[in-house]
Amino acid sequence: MHRARIIDACTHKHSSGGCLSLNSNEEDIVTVLAPRLAYFAAVARHEHVTRAAQELGVPQPTLSRAMVRLEEDLGVALFARKGRTVSLTPAGRTFLASAERALDGVERAAESVRADADPATGKVAFGFLHTMGSETVPALIRAFRVTHPRVRFTLVQNYGEAMIERLRAGDLDLCLTSPVPDAPDLVARRLDEQRLRLVVPDDHRLAARKRVRLAEAADETFVTLEPGYGLRRITDDLCAQAGFTPRVAFEGEEAETLRGLVAAGLGVALLPPPAFARPGVVELTVTAPRAAREIGVAWLDGHPDTPPVAAFKAFLLSRRGQLLPE
Known part of the structure; x- marks a missing residue:
């Protein structure tokens, strides 16, 4: 993954406008600094503004102005300059170490969410009742993986109300529960009935x-x-x-x-x-x-599905009336 490409889009919208000074509002420090971290890291890596601008695909004057504004906002000199060649000051080396950790964290986060959304190898966070853990859920996942053999699952067993709360918190994509919930923020579909x-x-x-x-x-x-x-x-x-x-x-x-x-x-x-x-x-x-209980699948209304979640949801809905073992 090319780090410069990740940050480039968010940086362009800041480079053409005015500089938001940290002195005017200290709470805006992350907003001001974050788009410039990739620019700063590239200049520090090359120790040359023109070569860094070429790597980033931005005009050299834009990059030079961004570095000047970064130093102004921080109130410290990050570079010692000699023409377009630069070297880090002690403050610059300190800032670079933290900037690279921050950029690495963003890169890992991007890789993680992209991997989870991959249609072939992505992840589904699936909750279900304890009573379905020994037979029903293993059989469902086995059948689903006939056509989606590399999709990964995070499985959570709990009682119904706890699973609904985890849906709302974003910890789960889907859950099998009973009774079938009726709430304005949820979509629920009846799948089967189980005699008691x-x-x-x-x-x-x-x-x-x-x-x-x-x-x-x-x-x-x-x-x-x-x-x-x-x-x-x-x-x-x-x-x-x-x-x-x-x-x-x-x-x-x-x-x-x-x-x-x-x-x-x-x-x-x-x-x-x-x-x-x-x-x-x-x-x-x-x-x-x-004496019977309805079993249904629920998810948050209005939340977009990743491809693996959409595929598993469609699979569950196709099992209406066939969810439970005979």
């Missing part, structure tokens, strides 16, 4: 059944996810529809932990199907009310 089951210990009074009405568990102790989790809100809503408020003995952060608590005889739970059968529990179909 009443999970009971294998020696429970209902364990011999295959189906159950949720009202039959009204007197049971429940183990649930913590408040704020989407599945907790769904559990509370379904129990309310069944005519009772659940008595909650334990609250956790992860569905398989709740299954372990059920297996230990500490309560019952409403949970999505597990990736693998768990010993010690029986999973019953809930016939009434209809």
Whole structure:
């Protein structure tokens, strides 16, 4: 990457106008100095104004004036001059070291964001619910990488509200969540539906059944996810529809932990199907009310997608009704 080319565009719009003095407004120091750093570094590297101007592709008088203004704004002499040949003063050497670090940082940042946006090898920051981490998300990424084998992923597991906050903070490009959010700053699309089951210990009074009405568990102790989790809100809503408020003995952060608590005889739970059968529990179909949760994908409204994010978004939307394993 040619550093002079990166800075050149922003420098031209400053070189033809007047000089903004640091003495008039100290808060403008970055605005004043930043466009001139590449000019300064080129002159220092060549120790010759004309050769530096040729490298940068700017008129030599423009470059000379820019260096004079830089020194005036700093209030120190950066160069000792002899015709068009220059050498750095002690202050100039000190300033050059910091200027080169700043320019290197800009160059690395530019390379990073360009790499992340590359259609073939770019990056997608993707959030999803814990309950989708063992099977659903690995299967999705495997299928996507059949056609996009080098796209990279940053994966974040969390509960729904936390992922929405990370979307808003710019930490995530997309997230799979439930319930499907409804907010003016978000776009959300329903992708699939997942049935929930009443999970009971294998020696429970209902364990011999295959189906159950949720009202039959009204007197049971429940183990649930913590408040704020989407599945907790769904559990509370379904129990309310069944005519009772659940008595909650334990609250956790992860569905398989709740299954372990059920297996230990500490309560019952409403949970999505597990990736693998768990010993010690029986999973019953809930016939009434209809026990299910919608799974959707969400992203920030109005934010442009990089090519890899756009490709993965289109892939997810193409999986409507096929997101979850049979």
